[in-house]
Amino acid sequence: MKLSEYNNLVELHADGIYRFALKHLKNEMDAQDIVQNTYLKTWEKHETIEVSKGKSYLFTVAINLIRNFVTYEKRFTSEELANQHTYNESSSQFDLKEILDNALEQLPEIQKSVILLRDYEGYNYEEIGKITNLSESQVKVYIFRARKTLQGILKDQSLVV
Amino acid sequence: MKITLENYEAYYLDYIEGNLNSKDTDEFLSFLLIHPELQIEDIEFTSIKEYNTLTLPDTIKSKILRIPEVETKFSNLCIEKIEGLLSENENEKLIALIEKEQRYQYEFNLYSKTKLHADQSIIYPFKSSLIKGKKRNLFPYFSILAAASVVGIIYLTYQSNTIENKQKKYQSSIIKNTNKNPQLQLVTRTSINPTPRKQEIKPRNQIKQELLKVDLAIPHEKTINNTQTDNDLAIIPDSTPNRSTPVAQFKQNYISQNTENVIYSNKSLVFSSVFNETRSTLKELNIAFKSMKLTDEDKKNLLTESQLFHDKLSKSANKALDFLDVNRIKTYINSIFAIKN
Structure with a gap:
């Protein structure tokens, strides 16, 4: 990958990775760190990365960083989750976007990743499989499970309403 | 609510057999009020408890058992529709189901809403700092x-x-x-x-x-x-x-x-x-x-x-x-x- 091609990847995908990280971490500063580290790692290997695989590489790095972040820094402590849950409940339950955001938070990390890659970035199952190191059928199962869970939460919320 | 379309049949049987406690009974009846289509026509709910030993006719049993299967299939159809995986025939089947019952239309609408959309107004604020090849000094x-x-x-x-x-x-x-x-x-x-x-x-x-x-x-x-x-x-x-x-x-x-x-x-x-x-x-x-x-x-x-x-x-x-x-x-x-x- 040439310098100009790397810079092009920044222009095209920095926002997408930022949104992706933000959805996972729910913290702007943490998401910004993820973007910066993602591009830093990509730059270190840019000479060996093919341009056509640049975007996939970026998301692969981002997902690994997010996983590490969540796992090792233990960001989501039970206390924080409890507080977050309280906050979510007290916020408007009638706004679809908010309900979906809250529902997304209840998904396991891997399901969240695959559905975000699918809906936000428009990747197909094969591409998502490469990025997340899963088989195509596993990706499909996770996406189906995620949508069922989301639909169930939406239904519960609408019943409450 | 812990009773859902996926697990309600178990509650149904417990209710019929009189094994539900008062709290679960109230919840189950509330559930049936929300889903009146799941009520079995031949049975009067108020008198069910009097027939604890009643053996359900096979027709009713089969009706109860069939519902989850249909639900699951319908759910899969909805998700496949969203994912763009449906064939023409399956698509027609789904449309027919949706048009047939309002409940299915409601379910399908909920599935449609699970498609997430990125908020394009959220942008990474330090993009220029990632650009290489330009001197980033003072x-x-x-x-x-x-x-x-x-x-x-x-x-x-x-x-x-x-x-x-x-x-x-x-x-x-x-x-x-x-x-x-x-x-x-x-x-x-x-x-x-x-x-x-x-x-x-x-x-x-x-x-x-x-x-x-x-x-x-x-x-x-x-x-x-x-x-x-x-x-x-x-x-x-x-x-x-x-x-x-x-x-x-x-x-x-x-x-x-x-x-x-x-x-x-x-x-x-x-x-x-x-x-x-x-x-x-x-x-x-x-x-x-x-x-x-x-x-x-x-x-x-x-x-x-x-x-x-x-x-x-x-x-x-x-x-x-x-x-x-x-x-x-x-x-x-x-x-x-x-x-x-």
Whole structure:
């Protein structure tokens, strides 16, 4: 990958990775760190990365960083989750976007990743499989499970309403 | 609510068999109120408990058992529809199901809403910091500062020197011939115009007009006298001179064509020397910053201060540019930076 091609990847995908990280971490500063580290790692290997695989590489790095972040820094402590849950409940339950955001938070990390890659970035199952190191059928199962869970939460919320 | 379409049948059987406690019974009945279509027509719920030992007919059992299967299949169809995996036949089946029952339409609408959409207004704020190949040091800021400083210095130089220089230049070029032409009146340096102070600075057009007045003092019939002194600077005729004479015409043209050129060539000299000095200073500064191993916070503060300083200087420079010929100064700045780059 040439310098100009790397810079092009920044222009095209920095926002997408930022949104992706933000959805996972729910913290702007943490998401910004993820973007910066993602591009830093990509730059270190840019000479060996093919341009056509640049975007996939970026998301692969981002997902690994997010996983590490969540796992090792233990960001989501039970206390924080409890507080977050309280906050979510007290916020408007009638706004679809908010309900979906809250529902997304209840998904396991891997399901969240695959559905975000699918809906936000428009990747197909094969591409998502490469990025997340899963088989195509596993990706499909996770996406189906995620949508069922989301639909169930939406239904519960609408019943409450 | 813990009773859902996926697990309600277990509650159903427990309810029929009378194994539900009062809390679960209330919840189950609430569930049935929300989903009246799940109620079994042949059974009166109020009297079910009286028939604890009742064996359900096979038709009813099969009806109960079939529901989850249909639900699951329908869910899969909905998700496959969203994922774009449905064949034409399956699509038609799904549409038929949705049109057949309002419940299915409701379920399908909920599935449609599980498609997430990215908020495009959220953007990464430091994208430029990720771009490679451009120097990410403080030099660009100082280049702007340098340009602004130079313009400011030119402005001050122009105020203090240019008018006097121009007057001297044009006065020295005036032909003096006091002996041969009695009509002419000797004019000394102080009698023309004193050098304006900063507070008294005049617009360029006005200065030009005054220079032309000096030119009017030229005795057009005479030739240049090389013996002029500093004290004998100009001669003003008593009456309006004849502007059609060749010498007068030449001088008129010379003044109109070269006045600004001379002014700007002087400015250019000042500009170049100041710029070179500034550039060498900035080079040293740049090296110093590199060797200082600044922390991120220091860099941030430094950049903020630079930006404030730049804004301040820009305001001064803009004032100067208003007074001077904006386009020419800009062109000159651009040419200098083009050479530098």
